[in-house]
Amino acid sequence: MTKRGFATRAIHAEDLRGTPEGTPVSTPIYQTANFAFATSDDYADVIQERAEGFVYTRLGNPTIVKFEEVLADLENAEAAVCVASGMAAVQIPLMSVCGMGDHIVSTQSVYGGTHSLFTKYLPRFGIETTFADATDAAAVGAAIRPNTKVLYLETICNPTLDVCDLEGLAALGHERGLVVMTDNTFATPYACNPTDLGVDVVIHSATKYLNGHADVIAGVMAGREAVIEPMRRDVQQAGAIAAPLTAWLLLRGLKTLAVRMERQAASALRVAQFLEGHPGVERVLYPGLPSHPQHELARRMLRSFSGMVACELKGGYEAGRRFMDALQLCVRAASLGECHTLATHPASTTHRQYTREEREAAGITDGFLRLSIGLEDVEDILADLEHALDQSGGQ
Numbered sequence: 001m002t003k004r005g006f007a008t009r010a011i012h013a014e015d016l017r018g019t020p021e022g023t024p025v026s027t028p029i030y031q032t033a034n035f036a037f038a039t040s041d042d043y044a045d046v047i048q049e050r051a052e053g054f055v056y057t058r059l060g061n062p063t064i065v066k067f068e069e070v071l072a073d074l075e076n077a078e079a080a081v082c083v084a085s086g087m088a089a090v091q092i093p094l095m096s097v098c099g100m101g102d103h104i105v106s107t108q109s110v111y112g113g114t115h116s117l118f119t120k121y122l123p124r125f126g127i128e129t130t131f132a133d134a135t136d137a138a139a140v141g142a143a144i145r146p147n148t149k150v151l152y153l154e155t156i157c158n159p160t161l162d163v164c165d166l167e168g169l170a171a172l173g174h175e176r177g178l179v180v181m182t183d184n185t186f187a188t189p190y191a192c193n194p195t196d197l198g199v200d201v202v203i204h205s206a207t208k209y210l211n212g213h214a215d216v217i218a219g220v221m222a223g224r225e226a227v228i229e230p231m232r233r234d235v236q237q238a239g240a241i242a243a244p245l246t247a248w249l250l251l252r253g254l255k256t257l258a259v260r261m262e263r264q265a266a267s268a269l270r271v272a273q274f275l276e277g278h279p280g281v282e283r284v285l286y287p288g289l290p291s292h293p294q295h296e297l298a299r300r301m302l303r304s305f306s307g308m309v310a311c312e313l314k315g316g317y318e319a320g321r322r323f324m325d326a327l328q329l330c331v332r333a334a335s336l337g338e339c340h341t342l343a344t345h346p347a348s349t350t351h352r353q354y355t356r357e358e359r360e361a362a363g364i365t366d367g368f369l370r371l372s373i374g375l376e377d378v379e380d381i382l383a384d385l386e387h388a389l390d391q392s393g394g395q
């Protein structure tokens, strides 16, 4: 049978082919901590893994497993593990693969929480990280040491929207014996399946596009079974599992992922084109614009350019702050990938903890803005941006 399309697989989490009498169309929420057994032998068979079954929700739960199966399928992966947050999905694979004395090479443009994991938390366990410009394969190669275990990438980097050549970098990493991981949050499985390009571990903050409605915190990692299953043990050990209700909200979010991505990418392109033509804007970063430094790569590698747009205002820090304060529709809020259009000014918010040198190395200048384009009418989004740009006075 030919494989069904992305949207169909995302919607048909429950298999309703054949004789579906009594099958719930929407997956139920198994809001329970534990599961009963008929006999003590049955109980022993399941805990000793001689038989399939559920024991205790920290170890597994039908609603969570259903989300993991659907997400693994959408990511062209053999297995997925759902966890309590995107940060758990970043940390657990790294700590699963690395031990004391090991080294990581990471893209220098990386999510702020991941940056502090590398610079502040992992060093306490003897794990060091070198940041390299992931758009330059030679720089990545030069950063690899004999004790390097992981090459850590973001498919579309936060917040600069650099696009990593996953195929080339995965080949480079494998040549040097590394486990290659990418944070696919900005791209989503709708735009890119990193496993097809050789990546070993695909990471998502499911809080963002996968859920799509800003009402859960969750994460997920996906890859080959042999890579992901040891991480499942670490998740159970750490107790970093997601709640059944969270998995249910994620299953619901996935059903509309394809249409949301199509609409958000279409609106993001309109916004990017508008900003590129505005005299107060120094430069615009959107992988779908021909002016983006990796536009050709993005065209080859991504099925959608996603809904994230960045730009730099001519007026610097003060113009950035005035722009933010003048917004009347777009929301001044953290996070991304939801129905509302969100705006952030990293220099005064998310990247305040960086030194100026670190910020500039990560490509974030004082007038840099990040927009997550939502599902509102694009004319309303454009009108609000135009008004805020007029107020920013940066021309």
Ligand SMILES: *Cc1c(COP(=O)(O)O)cnc(C)c1O
Pocket (backbone or CB within 6 Å): 085, 086, 087, 088, 090, 111, 113, 114, 154, 158, 183, 185, 186, 204, 205, 206, 207, 208, 217, 218, 219, 335
């Ligand atoms: C938000 C985010 C994370 C962290 O996810 P949480 O769900 O907030 O823990 C990791 N990576 C990227 C790219 C993100 O945007």
